[in-house]
Amino acid sequence: MTLLTPGRRTFLFFGSLLFALYVLAPIAWLVSSSIQSEAEITSVPPHWIPDHPTLDNFAAIFKTQNEVVTYENRKQGDTATGGFIPSTAANLLPSMLNSFLVALAVVVFNILVAVPAAYALAKIRFIGRTSSIYFMLSTRVIPDIALVVPFFLFVQKLGLMDNLWSLIITYLAITVPFSIFILTGYFESLPDELDKAARVDGCSRLQTLLLVYLPLAVPSLVAVVLFTFLTSWNEFLLALMFTQTPASQTMPIVVASFTSDFNISFSFINAAGVMAIVPPVLIAIVFERYIVSGLTAGAVKG
Numbered sequence: 001m002t003l004l005t006p007g008r009r010t011f012l013f014f015g016s017l018l019f020a021l022y023v024l025a026p027i028a029w030l031v032s033s034s035i036q037s038e039a040e041i042t043s044v045p046p047h048w049i050p051d052h053p054t055l056d057n058f059a060a061i062f063k064t065q066n067e068v069v070t071y072e073n074r075k076q077g078d079t080a081t082g083g084f085i086p087s088t089a090a091n092l093l094p095s096m097l098n099s100f101l102v103a104l105a106v107v108v109f110n111i112l113v114a115v116p117a118a119y120a121l122a123k124i125r126f127i128g129r130t131s132s133i134y135f136m137l138s139t140r141v142i143p144d145i146a147l148v149v150p151f152f153l154f155v156q157k158l159g160l161m162d163n164l165w166s167l168i169i170t171y172l173a174i175t176v177p178f179s180i181f182i183l184t185g186y187f188e189s190l191p192d193e194l195d196k197a198a199r200v201d202g203c204s205r206l207q208t209l210l211l212v213y214l215p216l217a218v219p220s221l222v223a224v225v226l227f228t229f230l231t232s233w234n235e236f237l238l239a240l241m242f243t244q245t246p247a248s249q250t251m252p253i254v255v256a257s258f259t260s261d262f263n264i265s266f267s268f269i270n271a272a273g274v275m276a277i278v279p280p281v282l283i284a285i286v287f288e289r290y291i292v293s294g295l296t297a298g299a300v301k302g
Helices: 006-034 056-063 089-123 129-141 144-158 164-189 192-200 205-216 218-234 237-242 251-260 266-286 288-295
Strands: none
Touching (some): 089 164, 089 218, 164 218, 251 266
């Protein structure tokens, strides 16, 4: 193993530090500004450390669930004094629940479809196997904006407009091909002898998958779960097209609506942003030990 020289170590340290600052600075500002007053967040120069931290922005998010937001109680606050509540603020928590339900359903269906398909492509030899893999992967070359019209016509024909199932179906079409590709690479990296030994012992294909390969594929499954959950949680374009009422709108749509009111509260929007990043961060913390190995799953064969 080649040892790094002191100069190279120093360069890598400062390079990594600059990259970390570049990535984490927006998140630090989001968290900091969420506990600032409206006057403080719009001051020049900006305050990275609040002079008078407050949780009023977060309290307002939960307070709106029990109050009717009208022009009279919204105009009590403005961008100078704070206290402004967007007209769609009461939809934030229900929309987060919608986002979670959609993301959870997409994760479950994704695993149910992608795992057997990846196992078949990796361990069962059939004509057109390689072509099938690259054909599925090629579907992700098409930008999502080009799929909006076909998806819209498909969802409209099914009568699923303004329904969470429209998002689940379309998100599956986006995430399943890449999930199959990741899992296929990981299954191919596992020895074929495991499959042969299980078959000799009398296991069916399904038993071999569930009892032999699936326990070994946990890192790649975690990578697929994270990819699928984050894609579904953050998706905006299709959710904007297929949802019209608060009953089906997801979190990105409601947060975006805060900027289209007759007034804008930056501190309230940032507090909503902090709440929006909590579920993905918690999932990443829970599965942290599998993330690195899962993202490199199937990268090396042998």
